[in-house]
Amino acid sequence: MSDFLTPFLMQSAVQAITPILLAALAGALCGAVGVFNMAMEGQMLIGAFAAICGSYASHSAGVGVGVAIAASVAFSLILAYGATVFRGDAVVICIGMNLLASGLTAYLLRALFNVSGTFSDPAIAGLSRIRIPLMPSIPILGWGLARQTAITWGAWALVIVVALVLFKTPVGLRMRGVGERPDAAETLGVDVNRYRIVTVLVSGALCGLAGAQLSLGAVNVFAEDMTAGRGWIAVVAVMLGRGHPLYCAAACALFGFADAVGLRLQGLGLPNQLTDIAPYVVTLAALAISHRARNSNALGKADRDV
Amino acid sequence: MAPAPELEAIGVVKRYGALLANDHIDLTVESGEILAVMGENGAGKSTLMSLLYGLQRPDEGRILLRGAEVRFSSALDAIAAGMGMVHQAFKLFDSLTVWENVVFGAEPRRGPFIDRRAARAQVESLTEAHGLRVDPDAIVGALSVGVRQRIEILKALYRRARVLILDEPTAVLTPQERDGLFAVMRRLAGEGRTILFVTHKLHEAMAIADRVTVLRDARVVARMRTSQTTQSEIVRAMTGRNVDLQISRGVAAAGAPLLEVEGLTVAGAGAKPLVEGASFQVRAGEIVGLAGVAGNGQTELVEALTGLRVPDKGAVRVAGATLTARDVAAHRHAGLAYIPEDRVAVGAALGADATDNLAMGFHRAAPLSHRGLLNVAAMVKRARELIAKFNVKIASERALAGSLSGGNLQKMVVARELSHEAPVLIAEQPTRGVDIGAIEFIHGQLIAERDIGRAVLLVSAELTEILGLSDRILVMYEGRIVADMARSQASEEKLGLLMAGRTAAS
């Protein structure tokens, strides 16, 4: 086992999970209040780009993270208001947002930095990694958690926080109520739109963090469409975890593991075109297995009902 | 000077665009009084209640609570002022526990968290104080309708409601559950609480209310004391004419069985089947009523009969053809027409026009299509004919189904299904939420179907409808057919007991 799972592999697996985990928490929160958010891909991409801009301009990774959160929250206003006050279809809005993020970042990359494809610069300060003494000597788990960014540590802490908020606090109870029966929540004086708007904006903040980790967490580079489907994997993690933060985190860990196995196979000589698809294949298989034991009824099954 | 009434509405007006929903309504109710608010569908009852409860704001007029004018900007204001409302469709969170539902929005806290122990204790003391038995830790989705209603009342009491609005509270209850609710209502009124009881059932208003206020066409047309009025007087006020309350029908001349069901079983998610070994027949020229409290397997049974759901065991025969495990198209082809329970979600496509809606089910055969190509002219012609024949009030056959009122939409669905001239008709809650005129019309059509020798299965939650129309009555309880009797042997009490799971003898 430890021949296969090297310290480096575990570390990169944990690192790979972080953005997906944050995006999945964002998706789980939105799902709890009944907004189907599948714009995490775009929210993260905006965050990743803004983080690079902020860090480039200020030479500070912290400022980069702040700018990433602000930009992603601002971008999330589209879904926050579009799906609530304006009563638009969340699926269509999210498709539009993902494309807008892709186009906008590519455009600004050319317009601001005059490059296409990827952008990196010595002026960009990356996130520093927290070293914990003795950690690397614990096999597997310790290898994974040694030398990670504060965002990675924060992401796992947030899993606990989100679970506590959702299941132990009045706000969480109301959020779940808003998601299950908005009309009922409304009659009990809970402002459904406000809960949904705030939640979507919080999801933007989480995805902003995820994006910052993506661009500043390892190699300090922005590449067009660098989210590369992570937002979609997060959407699936929310489905697999049935919206429960702990189960969603477990699903994310599964993908991270698949990713690491792919990397490892690549190290053993398999072409990366094949190993890159590992997380998607695992995802599809997991979805098929988790959904098969449901009762069937031709009427109850509505299209696009996710 | 007499004390101010508990709740008073003076000259309340509400408009929706050109439609006048409440036209200068005056309403008064005293403390400790039960007031029945009556009227047909569309008379303005629901609008008035939503104004009183702060869900909407009146365009004109004033609302006074204990003599002081109130302007609720939301239900929250109304709740704070001591109002509570039990909606016709319960507003409960199925996945949450009873106590979570009760304290939702006003949770006792300990630090940043919900104080679970305090919440449970408060709910328990409320259930004891008012005789509303319910387990605070039960998951609401697993509870029966009667218990859910108690949770709704608990929610209002938890928020210290002095005025309770009950919107059609008995529609979903067995007669025994209804009597239990009435006992609770009397007890609450005895404690000095005020109850507004919205209903269209005459005998219930007479049985429980002190006074009746009748709405018609957005106006108050009558105020009376139940002790000084009669049912027919109220009906006259509600409809503005004399209505024959009795459904007139001849004697059935039942023939060969056209719908035969044997040992039909539908498995559920848990160990208990949703439908278990259902066997019965519906013969030519008879109406068989299927009674039961909602959620006892009627929906799944009908889905299995119509091909929308594949049964796990058992056989279905329509006009002699065995259809077990065949799809909807095969069922329809064999001669089965079906008026579904939910005309909006199932029976029509609101975003499509009447022509398209009326073609559904006929579109695969001549004259509407030929070798896969549609004959649009024939579709339009058919739609025009049905609209005229069934007197559906619609702008044109190209107007969207969504533009129709509830009664007219139901007429359109009934028109389409009856024009199949199929030997077997399944009518599921055919008159739910439509006005008295449409009810009379639809009942007449069902009897006419029977009289020309068709087999009709009527699924209804309204016992008066079942008793009024059926020649034979089946009762469903927890997935099983627990009784099969002739109309002459049935009574409301007997059916009520069977629906509640007790045998008629005990």
Add this chain to the structure above:
Amino acid sequence: MSVLANFGGVLRAPPALVAIGVAVLVGGLLVLVSGADPLQAYAQIVVGALWPQNLPDTLNWATPLVGMTLAAAIPLRGGMINLGGDGQLVIGALVGAVAPLVAPLPGPIAAALALLGAGLAGGLYAALAAWGEIRFRVPMLISSLLLSYPAVGIVSYLVRFPLRDTTTGLPQTAMVPDGARLPILIGPLNMGVLMIVVIAALVVLVDRRTVIGYELRMRGANARFAAYGGVALGRQALGAMFSSGAIAGLVGAIIVLGGQFRYIDDALLSPAYTWSGLMAALLAQGEPAGAVLAGLFFAALQTGGFAMQRETSVPRVLTLVLQSIVILFLAVRGGLGKRER
């Protein structure tokens, strides 16, 4: 109420125009950010797309885009969304590029077989997503997209390794023989344009005049109503997704046999036909004739984008931004794609 509904029909056109106006305004601000003159940029888009001598280029660009628009519109008409166009496109393109190489047949027959095979392969791959929903209840919205990644990855692998043309240093297959290429009509236009025109006409005809078109429209209006009326939803989803994927696969083969004559890795996906097509279909809410118009509009916008980039140095990816703003504005304002409650 019905009067209002009729007015709605009349008023439907302006929101699209308003949306385009908003997109043009926001886009103009972005052009200012890049330090260029918005008016000049837009003028270049219009000239680049619609100047008579540029029209053939616009049509050439529109061929795959309108094709992918139709591929997106068919499921959308029934209330379903196929997000996996990329995967279906590359599978079709690979079949189209490889079939003439391996089948020693006279050119036109090889081409016909290649196109047929491409449609079949793309269609089957798309139908896989529908099957997954029917059999395993995996939402098609997600599975169609997720299936794209393995398809793109595997095709990319095949083109880089086993099927690679070793005479060049690039990740691409060998050239298809001359005879199997699509004949040229005029200038840059080849037979593929005509094929897309025929497909578009067929889709519109099926939508308006046939039983399957009617059933799909009714599913889009209310899926439970369609099921209640006897439409077998599972079979219908398979059919709709197969048709959608088949058109996507065919578009892939048309690109290969009509212009590039070989499969070049990444060349099919970088123009993002799938997403532009999906947006065009959404713009028309799946109604095929309107979707074709929207597809033509987006094609003109993108062709003009090339001219703009050439003449004003404003990056042409601006057109993608404009498209997504149009969709977002309509989704938010007009309840685009709003489901029945």
